[in-house]
Amino acid sequence: MNIISNHMPTAELQALDAAHHMHPFTDNAALAKKGVRIITRANGVTLTDSQGHEILDAMAGLWCVNIGYGRKELADVASRQMMELPYYNTFFQTSHVPAIALSAKLAELAPGDLNHVFYAGSGSEANDTNIRLVRHYWAAKGKPDKKIIISRKNGYHGSTLGGASLGGMTAMHAQGGLPIPNIHHIDQPDWYAEGGDLSPDEFGLERARQLEQAIHDLGEDKVAAFIAEPVQGAGGVIIPPATYWPEIQRICDAHDILLIADEVICGFGRTGEWFGSRTFGIRPDIMTIAKGLSSGYAPIGGSIVCDEVANVVASAGDFNHGYTYSGHPVAAAVALENLRIIQEEKIVETVQNDTAPYLANAWSTLADHPLVAEAKTVGMMGTLAMSPDVASRAAFASAAGTVGLICRTHCFDNGLVMRHVGDRMIIAPPLVIGKSDIDLLIERARTALDLTYTEVQNEGLYKAA
Numbered sequence: 001m002n003i004i005s006n007h008m009p010t011a012e013l014q015a016l017d018a019a020h021h022m023h024p025f026t027d028n029a030a031l032a033k034k035g036v037r038i039i040t041r042a043n044g045v046t047l048t049d050s051q052g053h054e055i056l057d058a059m060a061g062l063w064c065v066n067i068g069y070g071r072k073e074l075a076d077v078a079s080r081q082m083m084e085l086p087y088y089n090t091f092f093q094t095s096h097v098p099a100i101a102l103s104a105k106l107a108e109l110a111p112g113d114l115n116h117v118f119y120a121g122s123g124s125e126a127n128d129t130n131i132r133l134v135r136h137y138w139a140a141k142g143k144p145d146k147k148i149i150i151s152r153k154n155g156y157h158g159s160t161l162g163g164a165s166l167g168g169m170t171a172m173h174a175q176g177g178l179p180i181p182n183i184h185h186i187d188q189p190d191w192y193a194e195g196g197d198l199s200p201d202e203f204g205l206e207r208a209r210q211l212e213q214a215i216h217d218l219g220e221d222k223v224a225a226f227i228a229e230p231v232q233g234a235g236g237v238i239i240p241p242a243t244y245w246p247e248i249q250r251i252c253d254a255h256d257i258l259l260i261a262d263e264v265i266c267g268f269g270r271t272g273e274w275f276g277s278r279t280f281g282i283r284p285d286i287m288t289i290a291k292g293l294s295s296g297y298a299p300i301g302g303s304i305v306c307d308e309v310a311n312v313v314a315s316a317g318d319f320n321h322g323y324t325y326s327g328h329p330v331a332a333a334v335a336l337e338n339l340r341i342i343q344e345e346k347i348v349e350t351v352q353n354d355t356a357p358y359l360a361n362a363w364s365t366l367a368d369h370p371l372v373a374e375a376k377t378v379g380m381m382g383t384l385a386m387s388p389d390v391a392s393r394a395a396f397a398s399a400a401g402t403v404g405l406i407c408r409t410h411c412f413d414n415g416l417v418m419r420h421v422g423d424r425m426i427i428a429p430p431l432v433i434g435k436s437d438i439d440l441l442i443e444r445a446r447t448a449l450d451l452t453y454t455e456v457q458n459e460g461l462y463k464a465a
């Protein structure tokens with residue numbers, strides 16, 4: 001067989017990919033017909049594909065490449081660590097310097113008394129850990145019936161059995177017999193789609209109080225925890241009304257349940273603070289982390305756990321749980337170097353004081369486009385809702401996502417990665433994106449919106465449901 005490399009013709013790579021590679025969250029038969037796009041390299045905020053196209057990556061890969069592509073420091077650290085100690089486990093009463101150093105660093109960065117880290121290979125695995133951890137915690141406290149975890153419709157917590165069950169994605173539940181038992185979903189705080197005539201503040205309170213109602217209905221003695229993303233990411237960058245999180249926090253404090261903040265996207269600067277919990281005034285008992293932890297340069301996730309939960313679990317004998325790659329030394333070393341760069345280069349501060357306000361202003365200019373009913377940002381995340389009737393926030397008559405996919409295709413064809421969730425367009429560019437690239441992002445987004453508008457009209461799709 002020939003050596004498969006970037007130098008092979010694109011069509012040959014596509015054929016091999018179609019023959020042997022099963023893509024996640026993809027209609028693989030349709031993709032095989034169309035031909036996959038092959039990304040060959042990247043630098044800064046820009047991807048290059050096998051046909052030489054340069055594409056501005058306004059999704060930071062999958063919300064993870066926070067410090068941008070091409071940082072040699074991370075490659076050097078990985079190479080050094082592989083030579084020194086490529087792997088050793090943390091099961092056999094053994095540890096190693098990368099896991100020790102990263103844990104101490106995370107304890108320093110995390111708010112409150114979140115001082116203890118349990119590692120996983122990904123965000124999904126970390127949420128599986130959380131399910132077992134909170135149930136084991138309550139059992140250790142003599143309350144084995146406190147098992148139910150409350151989460152939200154349209155939340156995203158990963159794709160393992162546990163993660164997908166916590167998540168509220170109906171399309172995921174429909175395949176493979178999910179959710180697992182003892183997970184309960186309440187409604188999401190998506191004012192744009194579900195707020196009706198309520199003001200955002202009224203709606204935020206109403207949705208938060210569903211948590212209190214659920215605790216009441218299920219029984220406080222049966223509920224272990226509530227889990228949520230500070231800002232729903234994969235659900236469409238749903239930024240909750242200002243009233244939502246304070247009320248959730250009040251409810252968690254008033255009732256004896258743990259609060260898990262899934263910071264997999266919001267963590268490490270995405271919201272303009274080190275954690276989304278700081279942006280929204282959340283005091284979690286456990287935080288899920290992954291993605292930006294290593295800027296995606298190595299797969300690593302984890303749970304940062306408060307003193308009380310860690311101490312109770314520690315005093316209850318063995319916690320019968322762990323992954324071969326828990327605290328993987330190369331991934332941990334890469335994560336540590338990533339955090340050093342974020343701290344020393346003041347990336348969070350730059351986002352907060354300079355580039356996020358610039359993005360907020362630039363993104364809001366898209367609200368004057370005839371397809372756009374809402375254009376909002378928080379930190380380095382943006383969401384833009386398209387509608388055939390922007391005044392009423394009406395949905396399109398076509399199946400949800402039809403117009404979104406048209407727009408995403410125009411984005412790709414015009415050198416921009418924006419993702420669509422239904423008929424929302426979302427961005428989460430690398431945190432290091434500069435103002436001129438933000439200008440370019442907005443310019444290309446507007447081009448894509450114009451082309452989408454024309455196509456939607458020509459195809460007879462410019463109709464409300």
Ligand SMILES: *Cc1c(COP(=O)(O)O)cnc(C)c1O
Nearest residue numbers: 122123124156157158262264265
């Ligand atoms: C991506 C994501 C996960 C899952 O992380 P993986 O590394 O893909 O397993 C969990 N929670 C949130 C909020 C995410 O965005």
